[in-house]
Amino acid sequence: MAAPARTTTDAVVTAARELIERDGLDALTMQAVARVVGVRAPSLYKRVDGRDALVALVANQVAEELASEIDEALDGRDPAGDLRALATTFRGFAHRNPASYLLLFSPGHAGVSPTSRLRSVASLRDVAARLAGAEHELAAARLVTSWIHGWVAMELAGSFQLGGDLEEAWEYALDRLVAALRT
């Protein structure tokens, strides 16, 4: 009758995330995950609905982590300072978790749950409203996120190949954006 569980969903998700970060999304095979957690591939289907669902679970874990780091980085006082902190924290997170970060913005397979999504943007909307005024809250938040995401996505894809000082360009962009959004 009873056979004891030899692994957990958490262990499976963690193993998947490590595989993705170490060797890329293609390295995430059910067999590789199974090997890491000490089980055979078919057993994973007791914990997870399949490979796509496993990728989605990783994406959600990453989204939660990113939202937490951003929350901690803000002090709620100076809007311009908070915007800079938000951008810098976001960028740092993407640099430390490049492969799984990209999951958050890949269409189809991934899919972050609505609640994770809302949590991620709550503090951003707050900063945007304080900086650009309540009537521009959503538009300003969208301008900021799209810039940050575009920037780190291009960094991760190796799309900045024309030389120049990248950190200087980052500061330039941040300065201009803060100035542009201020009411």
Added chain:
Amino acid sequence: MAAPARTTTDAVVTAARELIERDGLDALTMQAVARVVGVRAPSLYKRVDGRDALVALVANQVAEELASEIDEALDGRDPAGDLRALATTFRGFAHRNPASYLLLFSPGHAGVSPTSRLRSVASLRDVAARLAGAEHELAAARLVTSWIHGWVAMELAGSFQLGGDLEEAWEYALDRLVAALRT
């Protein structure tokens, strides 16, 4: 001795791009491409180095097309008008070619050739220099590209889910950026 060629590299690349656009990157299998061009999968290796190389060829074709459309959209007179035209053209192209557009910014597999890359950014750099001044050319160009790419990447990934008027937000962002870059 001689056996006649039954397809061409061009036909193979075109078939691959159509498969990607129609059913996503996962639908790009060597067998599917072979079926479309009327040949068996092993024959494709006479035209193309393998699946990854085929994806890279598609990415380069897309990069060239995007660069051409942008070149045509600019008139070289009003910098602000050209920046708006560039952004709008870029966005329209991404909307019409969502799946293959994303290839341009996906790390690893894809990889646009250096010459395609340079061509793509030449007119952008020009607009940036005219708008923000030569000393900020590169930084301004990077701010603009990262915003545009981030914006369309988020649109394509379905990341704008908070309602509101998206076109209005796009215009708001464009206005603010033009104002922010102007010297």
Added chain:
DNA sequence: ACCTGAACACCGTTCAAGT
């Protein structure tokens, strides 16, 4: 010179059989 079937080493996933 190109095309093909057969083969190889992989995938994800299902399921009956074990404990």
Added chain:
DNA sequence: ACCTGAACACCGTTCAAGT
């Protein structure tokens, strides 16, 4: 209740054999 080997339908890729 979970784990497993075996099986199925797929992949990408190689290669000897055909024309």
